[in-house]
Amino acid sequence: MLEAIKEIGEYILKTEERNLLETLVEEINPKSTFSQKLPKGRYPNAVVIVLNKSDGIYIFQSVVLEEYFESKKMQYLYRKLSGNGPDFSPTAKVPDRSELEKTFTMKILGWFKILENKNNNVLCDEQLFLKNIKKALEENKTQIVQEISEKINDIPKKEGIFITLKFSNGDDEKYIGDYKIFKDLFLETYEKKTHKNAQR
DSSP: OHHHHHHHHHHHHHHHHHHHHHHHSOOSSOOOTTOSSOTTOSOOEEEEEEEEEETTEEEEEEEEEEEOOGGGHHHHTOOOOSSSSOOSSSOEEESOGGGHHHHIIIIIGGGGGGGGOTTSOOOHHHHHHHHHHHHHHHHTHHHHHHHHHHHTTTSOTTSOEEEEEEEEETTEEEEGGGSHHHHHHHHHHHHHHHHHHHHO
16 A cells, blocks of 8 residues: 555656646747748757767767757757756756857856856766766767868858757667756756745
């Protein structure tokens, strides 16, 4: 009986968490019915940094261009935070291509500063996973920015781009939103921001 109650409780918590996340995650490429100039939306191009798992760690593999898909909204896991700092996840819009390197540094690499917060609820194996990703991005920063710049060169200026991460392990490919740790930290960031605003 107690075990059944526990399972029901866990199911309710998971459902509520999923519903909250679905409410909070923003559409990164909203389409406007009023704009004839942007039928595909303002940000129809995903610049994906691919990290490949090799010998138990993720290493930088390549930068690929992907068409934006509305069905991947929860995988992109995007929500903007105010200011120039990182957003709720390492997925970010590039509003100005002349500041591509700055966006990568502030929004993608900058997000991993969350690991410096001793009060976050990150398990040891999750810490190692995130530190591995951060290291791969930092060590290949120059090459990544250069590859992004080359990939987007032929995209019309009126079409916006956004950067996100993808993790490859053989035939298995996952995005940020496919990992519990990114979703947990997204919600944790939201809760801290909400609590901070409530204290003002």
